[in-house]
Amino acid sequence: MKILDVMLFFRYILHMPMNISELPDILIRVFVILFAIAIHEYAHGKAALSLGDPTAKNAGRLTLNPISHIDPIGAICLFLFHFGWAKPVPINTSYFKNPRKDIILTSLSGPMSNFAAAFAAGVFLKNFPLQSSPFLVYLLSYMVLINTALGLFNLLPIPPPPLTGPMYW
Numbered sequence: 001m002k003i004l005d006v007m008l009f010f011r012y013i014l015h016m017p018m019n020i021s022e023l024p025d026i027l028i029r030v031f032v033i034l035f036a037i038a039i040h041e042y043a044h045g046k047a048a049l050s051l052g053d054p055t056a057k058n059a060g061r062l063t064l065n066p067i068s069h070i071d072p073i074g075a076i077c078l079f080l081f082h083f084g085w086a087k088p089v090p091i092n093t094s095y096f097k098n099p100r101k102d103i104i105l106t107s108l109s110g111p112m113s114n115f116a117a118a119f120a121a122g123v124f125l126k127n128f129p130l131q132s133s134p135f136l137v138y139l140l141s142y143m144v145l146i147n148t149a150l151g152l153f154n155l156l157p158i159p160p161p162p163l164t165g166p167m168y169w
Contacts, residue, residue: 004134005162011061024135025138028045028135028138028139028142029142030068030147031139032139032142032143033078033146034066034070035066035117036114036117036146036147036150037066037070037086038063038064038065038066038069038148039113039117040086040110040111040113040114040150040151041061041062041069041086041087041088041089041110042062042063042064042069042093042113043107043109043110043112043113044056044089044106044107044110045057045061045062045089046062046109047106047108047109048089048091048095048102048106049062049103051062051096051097051102051105051106052095052096052097052102053091053092053095053096053102053106053128054095055090055091055092055095056089056090056091059085059090061089061090063139068087069086069087069089070086070087071084071085071086071087074086074087076154094142107146108131110151110154111150111151111154111155112151113151114147114148114150114151114154115147115148115151117143117147118143118144118145118147118148118151121140121141121143122140122144124140125137125140125141125144138169
């Protein structure tokens with residue numbers, strides 16, 4: 001096996017740039033994915049806090065800093081296989097007044113935050129003249145795609161999405 005074949009194989013698997021011109025695309029993708037994960041997990045924690053559960057806040061997870069939400073194995077799988085996960089925001093259902101309803105609301109808050117981000121990016125794409133900036137068009141288009149996909153996936157009733165997904169209930 002030639003060295004070039006091995007390099008092409010790893011480029012395909014890792015989706016790493018072979019030349020410097022592809023680096024901005026990779027950086028945009030990483031930024032958008034980290035943004036989507038951060039708002040998703042923050043929304044879960046903020047919803048739980050508003051429903052009476054301070055567990056995420058006490059654990060330091062009520063933050064938009066994506067580093068607090070990254071699971072190392074999930075991140076590696078995300079970039080290798082395009083399927084991964086973040087650390088779930090901790091909740092304690094004993095703080096909830098109506099646990100069944102509040103679990104559903106907390107669970108729905110993550111996907112709804114992703115749909116809101118996708119909608120905002122889509123509105124910006126549709127209503128502002130961005131033809132002179134292919135960078136912004138690519139960034140906002142990828143934000144619509146990733147946030148919509150993450151929101152839809154987290155509505156499925158399969159573990160490990162947060163609280164096994166609201167459709168489970």
